[in-house]
Amino acid sequence: MRIARFSTDEGMSFGVIEEDSVAAIAAHPFGELRFTGERFALADVRLLAPILPSKVIGIGKNYAEHAREMGGEAPDEPVVFSKPSTTVIGPGETVAYPEKLSQRVDYEGELAVVIGRMCREVPAARAAEVILGYTCGNDVTARDLQQRDGQWTRGKGFDTFCPLGPWIETSADPADLAITTMVNGEVRQDARTSLLIHDIPTLIEYVSQVMTLLPGDVILTGTPAGVGPLEIGDEVSVTIESIGTLTNRVVSRE
Structure with missing residues (x-):
């Protein structure tokens, strides 16, 4: 599974890459993933650093x-x-x-x-x-x-x-x-x-x-x-x- 952090005109989200789209998940990718139901074309989002670490x-x-x-x-x-x-x-x-x-x-x-x-x-x-x-x-x-x-x-x-x-x-x-x-x-x-x-x-x-x-x-x-x-x-x-x-x-x- 590929977990991405991405931005759209609506803000920043985490999501799971599925072929040419990304399925948004709620909150963060730690623990059980909860999908929001939102899906975006991969070409329409901007991929960000996949995580912002404390260190x-x-x-x-x-x-x-x-x-x-x-x-x-x-x-x-x-x-x-x-x-x-x-x-x-x-x-x-x-x-x-x-x-x-x-x-x-x-x-x-x-x-x-x-x-x-x-x-x-x-x-x-x-x-x-x-x-x-x-x-x-x-x-x-x-x-x-x-x-x-x-x-x-x-x-x-x-x-x-x-x-x-x-x-x-x-x-x-x-x-x-x-x-x-x-x-x-x-x-x-x-x-x-x-x-x-x-x-x-x-x-x-x-x-x-x-x-x-x-x-x-x-x-x-x-x-x-x-x-x-x-x-x-x-x-x-x-x-x-x-x-x-x-x-x-x-x-x-x-």
């Missing part, structure tokens, strides 16, 4: 080849960082390049996990119980600031630096999905989620030992090798097998 948790260096391309080795434990909720944008929205502060902004295509219920200290064996579904993510990073600061908050925390979408897929099996990032139609990243060093159950167990996860929170599971710079005017697309494609254009923040 976005990122995982660094979770593909061995990416760890090596960044000049290090794969970590023994997950490397955890956070992105503000204000980084989140949806499909078709623009990534704002902060030219006055950064001269190197990179794409990082990732599989994103959407949490479906409040939880803490979740054993890996029960991780599936707290997952609503999966979506595409782009952990946009001001690489020069990340390297200069020695920590990642500023480089990954700019407004618009976390595109998510186009919807939440609840039935995908994340164990071995193809993930591809393209810039202006050229493939830049091409990998499979089976190459994750720390798998999704491990990540949920690890993160939930530290903090309570709330419905709608997002865990970005890490980016594969092939990261690189974006320029103003570029169009970047992240495609994940069984989920869909997230596309955003880069514009000047100034």
Whole structure:
């Protein structure tokens, strides 16, 4: 099932994608879904970020080849960082390049996990119980600031630096999905989620030992090798097998 967050002239709603239409649901997508009876043509709605999380948790260096391309080795434990909720944008929205502060902004295509219920200290064996579904993510990073600061908050925390979408897929099996990032139609990243060093159950167990996860929170599971710079005017697309494609254009923040 594909759960979308969308807007029409009448306002914003959650809904379930059914071929070329979307069936609106009442309230939120957590728990039992209640359909309102309203249905809209998919072409007539604007897809938004599928969720507005209270927090976005990122995982660094979770593909061995990416760890090596960044000049290090794969970590023994997950490397955890956070992105503000204000980084989140949806499909078709623009990534704002902060030219006055950064001269190197990179794409990082990732599989994103959407949490479906409040939880803490979740054993890996029960991780599936707290997952609503999966979506595409782009952990946009001001690489020069990340390297200069020695920590990642500023480089990954700019407004618009976390595109998510186009919807939440609840039935995908994340164990071995193809993930591809393209810039202006050229493939830049091409990998499979089976190459994750720390798998999704491990990540949920690890993160939930530290903090309570709330419905709608997002865990970005890490980016594969092939990261690189974006320029103003570029169009970047992240495609994940069984989920869909997230596309955003880069514009000047100034």
